[in-house]
Amino acid sequence: MRETKFIFITGGVLSSLGKGMAAASIGALLKARGLSVTIQKLDPYINVDPGTMNPTQHGEVFVTDDGAETDLDLGHYERYLGTSLSQNNNYTSGSIYYSVISKERRGDYLGGTVQVIPHITDEIKLAICGLAENDTDVAIIEIGGTVGDIESQPFLEAIRQLRGDLGRERCLFIHLTLVPYLAAAGEHKTKPTQHSVKELRSIGIHPDIILCRCETPVSRELKRKIALFCDVDEDAVFSSVDVDHVYRLPLEFYEEGLDQKVAIMLRLPARNADLANWQKLVYDLTHPEGKVTIGIVGKYVQLKEAYKSLHEALVHGGVANRVSVALKYVNSEDVTPDTVQDILSGLDGILVPGGFGERGVEGKILTVQHARENKIPFFGICLGLQCAVIEYARHVAGLKQANSEEFAPNTKHKVVYLMTEWFDPHKNAKALRTLDSDKGGTMRLGAYPCMVKEDSLAFAAYGKKLISERHRHRFEVNNEYRPALEEAGMIFSGLSPDGDLVEMVELKDHPWFLGCQFHPEFKSNPMAPHPLFRDFITAAKKQHGQE
Ligand code: GLN
Numbered sequence: 001m002r003e004t005k006f007i008f009i010t011g012g013v014l015s016s017l018g019k020g021m022a023a024a025s026i027g028a029l030l031k032a033r034g035l036s037v038t039i040q041k042l043d044p045y046i047n048v049d050p051g052t053m054n055p056t057q058h059g060e061v062f063v064t065d066d067g068a069e070t071d072l073d074l075g076h077y078e079r080y081l082g083t084s085l086s087q088n089n090n091y092t093s094g095s096i097y098y099s100v101i102s103k104e105r106r107g108d109y110l111g112g113t114v115q116v117i118p119h120i121t122d123e124i125k126l127a128i129c130g131l132a133e134n135d136t137d138v139a140i141i142e143i144g145g146t147v148g149d150i151e152s153q154p155f156l157e158a159i160r161q162l163r164g165d166l167g168r169e170r171c172l173f174i175h176l177t178l179v180p181y182l183a184a185a186g187e188h189k190t191k192p193t194q195h196s197v198k199e200l201r202s203i204g205i206h207p208d209i210i211l212c213r214c215e216t217p218v219s220r221e222l223k224r225k226i227a228l229f230c231d232v233d234e235d236a237v238f239s240s241v242d243v244d245h246v247y248r249l250p251l252e253f254y255e256e257g258l259d260q261k262v263a264i265m266l267r268l269p270a271r272n273a274d275l276a277n278w279q280k281l282v283y284d285l286t287h288p289e290g291k292v293t294i295g296i297v298g299k300y301v302q303l304k305e306a307y308k309s310l311h312e313a314l315v316h317g318g319v320a321n322r323v324s325v326a327l328k329y330v331n332s333e334d335v336t337p338d339t340v341q342d343i344l345s346g347l348d349g350i351l352v353p354g355g356f357g358e359r360g361v362e363g364k365i366l367t368v369q370h371a372r373e374n375k376i377p378f379f380g381i382c383l384g385l386q387c388a389v390i391e392y393a394r395h396v397a398g399l400k401q402a403n404s405e406e407f408a409p410n411t412k413h414k415v416v417y418l419m420t421e422w423f424d425p426h427k428n429a430k431a432l433r434t435l436d437s438d439k440g441g442t443m444r445l446g447a448y449p450c451m452v453k454e455d456s457l458a459f460a461a462y463g464k465k466l467i468s469e470r471h472r473h474r475f476e477v478n479n480e481y482r483p484a485l486e487e488a489g490m491i492f493s494g495l496s497p498d499g500d501l502v503e504m505v506e507l508k509d510h511p512w513f514l515g516c517q518f519h520p521e522f523k524s525n526p527m528a529p530h531p532l533f534r535d536f537i538t539a540a541k542k543q544h545g546q547e
Contacts, residue, residue: 004132005170005266007140008159010205012147012177012196017213018249019176020073022240023142024080025249026174029259031081032250032273035137039077040089040128041070043144044151048094059305063470063522064089067446073142075309079525080250091127093151099123116154124158125165137268147175148199160204172266175200175207176240179214179222188218190226197230208265209236209258217241236261245285247526250278281319281526288324292540295347297367299360301329310353310381313524317533321541335363340370349377349512349540352384354472354519358407365391377512377539379532382473385505385515386416389477389485392507397488399481406475415485419476419501444471448496448518450503456493457514458504461531467494469503469518476517477502512539 007026011019020041027037047053050061051069062075068087078085100123104114131139141159145152163171177193197207210232212218218226223237230237238256243249253259259273294314300306311327318325328347335343344350350371352364364384368391371378380388386404393402393415401408404416447468452458454465479500482492494504494516507513512535524530 003170004136005138005172005268006128006132006162006166007138007172007174007262007266008162009140009142009174009176010147010156010200010207011143011145012175012200013192014178015146017176017178018240019142019144020071020076021246021249022176022211022253023073023140024076025253026258026262027077027138027140028080028250028278029253029273029275030138030262030268032275032278033259033263033268033271034274035268036135037081037138037140038083038089038131038133038136039081039085039140039142040091040131041073041077041142041144042124042127042155043071043090043092044149044155045092045144046094046097046151047092048098049090049092055300055306056303059303060308060310061472062309063445063472063519065447065468065470069445069472071144072305072308073144075312075522078522079312082525082527088127088130091124093154096120096123096127096154117157120154121158121161124155125162128158128162138266147196147203153203156200156203156205163205169267172209172262173205173207174209174211174262176211176213179212179218179226181215188214188222190222190229193226194229207232209238209261211238211240211258213240215242236265245282247278247285248282251275251282277527284319284322285315285324288318288322290323290541290544291326292318292321292323292348292537292544293326293328293346294349294351294537294540295328295330295344295367296351296353297330297332297335297344297364298353299332299355299357301331304329307353309519309521309524310351312526313521313530313533314351314537316524316526316529317537319526320529320534321537323537323541325537330367332360332363332367335366337366340366344370344376347376348544349379349536351379351381351536352387354382354384356383356406361387361404361407365394369395372507372510372513375510377536377543378510378514379512379536380515381521382471382517382519385502385517386475386477388505388513388515389415389490389502392488392490393481393485397481397484397490399484402481404475413481415478415481416475417478418474443474444476446470448501448503450494450518451497452504453491453493453495456491456504457506457512457535458493458532461535463531466497469516469520470522471518473517477505511543512536 009023030037049069059072062070066086070090217239226237227234314325364387368388393399399413402413402415403411405414491506493506505515520530520532
């Protein structure tokens with residue numbers, strides 16, 4: 001059995017320094033050295049999972065194959081490592097407390113007083129060590145938040161204890177901090193880093209490596225100063241510079257020798273990282289042969305992080321087609337019969353993403369109509385598929401009152417509705433879905449199989465009949481209306497294997513019009529762009545050429 005080594009990544013000074021991306025890049029580098037790597041995010045907030053959190057506050061909710069609703073950093077991890085993660089890769093304070101409190105209610109603690117130390121910290125250690133399977137060489141653990149926050153203290157205490165439990169030689173602490181450049185003084189400033197390391201040391205964690213987030217590389221001299229003040233090796237201070245493309249980060253770290261230092265400190269096998277695929281990716285990203293403009297018409301447009309995986313999947317589709325993809329985010333509430341032509345002009349492709357709630361839905365339906373009638377490549381994802389079905393029912397199949405039960409519970413034609421009883425292959429039984437207030441537990445979540453109809457856009461993309469994609473939604477296309485929609489020309493090109501659930505719809509006589517009930521963006525990878533995004537961008541490229 002191999003002994004898994006652990007890398008703990010903490011952050012200092014302020015949030016949004018790109019800790020997730022740094023963790024993922026380190027993982028990618030270690031993987032490129034031939035090691036098996038897994039990666040975990042520990043989030044200090046009290047929500048049990050981010051499933052019910054507002055995407056405009058917290059960013060996208062990333063969904064894993066096993067149906068966990070997780071932090072968006074798991075998306076970075078999957079994209080950089082090319083692996084599929086699970087619910088074990090993301091814990092929150094809420095989930096840790098939930099589990100401890102459940103044990104307490106069951107009487108597991110035999111009447112003892114339940115405390116942060118040792119009960120909460122033990123639970124955290126269990127979550128971390130649960131990652132270390134027999135074949136894992138390195139487990140990277142990213143602690144969310146910033147050192148000094150009240151919330152993250154139990155996590156920091158747990159990893160401090162783990163160093164003792166597992167042994168120093170199996171643990172490495174990397175601290176990511178900000179080294180701001182003061183233009184007026186003309187120099188980088190190290191004081192915030194010094195303070196944040198001091199804070200970390202005051203709780204008993206001594207960083208082995210300091211990663212300095214900075215606009216331009218930190219000089220040798222400055223690294224020496226940081227090393228001296230923070231008591232780390234001189235060659236253990238690295239720059240994490242702003243990059244033009246996020247996928248350049250592993251290459252930058254490699255240039256700095258970060259993976260080499262990690263390997264030496266953790267006594268990992270000394271194989272050089274093979275980064276040929278990363279080099280090719282960055283070359284392709286920086287040498288596009290054309291450009292397409294895609295409009296994303298959604299609700300959470302004020303925070304780009306809300307559509308993180310979507311954004312990345314479109315970039316991957318661009319790489320596959322050797323074009324750069326410019327994204328225009330449109331608030332669907334702004335799309336009205338008066339504005340639609342104007343707002344959606346000049347787009348080579350239109351995408352309506354997933355979403356919840358009624359606000360802005362009519363604008364999305366209008367957007368679909370515009371794309372359909374003007375023959376602009378259209379991609380509808382989850383709610384986007386539902387809008388496409390509603391639009392087609394209203395304007396082509398003659399069902400004027402067509403709507404979703406989510407937005408108009410009493411409408412005559414609920415072409416999208418709540419299927420209360422459905423077959424859940426995860427549980428191998430009929431499952432129940434309700435509209436009750438416990439929003440956390442009523443969705444179709446995670447990977448489900450789908451049968452693709454031959455002779456369709458979907459089949460042309462996937463090239464196979466049985467696929468698996470990830471879901472996160474409550475409502476389904478109403479089977480009662482399938483004959484009418486089919487008669488009017490809509491093609492149901494993807495169905496659940498039992499034929500009960502509509503997974504994909506498309507239209508003929510259109511350059512590329514496809515809706516899917518699942519979220520393909522979660523499975524797109526820079527090294528393996530998702531086939532639907534690839535083909536959507538191909539269609540947009542053709543559209544662009546026609547202009
Ligand atoms: N609100 C829709 C549903 O619950 C779509 C969800 C989504 O787009 N993720 O079915």
